[in-house]
Amino acid sequence: MSDPVTALAGMRGDGYVTVAEAPPVGMITLRCRGDVSAALAALDLPVPARRRIETGAGGGIAWMSPDEWLILLPRARVAGALATLGTALDGVPHLAADVSDARAVLWLEGDRVREVLAKACPVDIAVMEPGEVRRTRAAQIAVAFWMIDDRTAEVICFRSVAHYALDLFVTLARPGSEVGLFD
Known part of the structure; x- marks a missing residue:
C-alpha cells in the first residue's frame, strides 16, 4: 500500500496558536x-x-x-x-x-487555542472539557472538534474545504489578533 496523500501535504501555520495538518489517519x-x-x-x-x-x-x-x-x-x-x-x-x-480520504484533520496547539476556536465556532468553548466532542460550523464550513487537553484541539472537516479551514484558523491565530477572551 502506498502512503496516502493528505489534503494539505502537511501544511502548517505558526501564530499565537500553531495550526497544522495532522498525519494521515x-x-x-x-x-x-x-x-x-x-x-x-x-x-x-x-x-x-x-x-x-x-x-x-x-x-x-x-x-x-x-x-x-x-x-x-x-x-x-x-x-x-x-x-x-x-x-x-x-x-x-x-x-x-x-x-x-473524504476528511482532513487539523491540530491547533497553543495557550490560546480556545480563543481561536471561539472566534470561528458558535460553541461555549469555555466550558468544554478535554474529550468532549462538538459538531458545528467554523465560519462557513461544517467541522467536528474536541479538546485533547487545555492547549490542543483536533478539528475534522471535509477534505474539499481543508485549505479553507487551515487558512481560517491561521488567520484567526495571527499575532496581534488576540482578543484576550479567556484571560
Whole structure:
C-alpha cells in the first residue's frame, strides 16, 4: 500500500496558536440504531458517551449523533476493521464506510487555542472539557472538534474545504489578533 496523500501535504501555520495538518489517519463512519457495543468491543474500542471521544487499544472513537460514531485508527487497519464490523453487525441494519480520504484533520496547539476556536465556532468553548466532542460550523464550513487537553484541539472537516479551514484558523491565530477572551 502506498502512503496516502493528505489534503494539505502537511501544511502548517505558526501564530499565537500553531495550526497544522495532522498525519494521515484512518476513519470509519459507523451508523447503526442497534446495539454496537459488541462490534466495538471486537475492535478493542469502548462505546463513547454522548458528545465524547474515547480511546482504547483499537484507536479512538467519537460520538457524532445518537446513531453515528467516527472511528479513528491507523489507515492500515481500516479494511480489517470494516470486515470485523460487518461480521459483528451481521443481520443488524448499519452502514460502515471508510471516509479516510473524504476528511482532513487539523491540530491547533497553543495557550490560546480556545480563543481561536471561539472566534470561528458558535460553541461555549469555555466550558468544554478535554474529550468532549462538538459538531458545528467554523465560519462557513461544517467541522467536528474536541479538546485533547487545555492547549490542543483536533478539528475534522471535509477534505474539499481543508485549505479553507487551515487558512481560517491561521488567520484567526495571527499575532496581534488576540482578543484576550479567556484571560
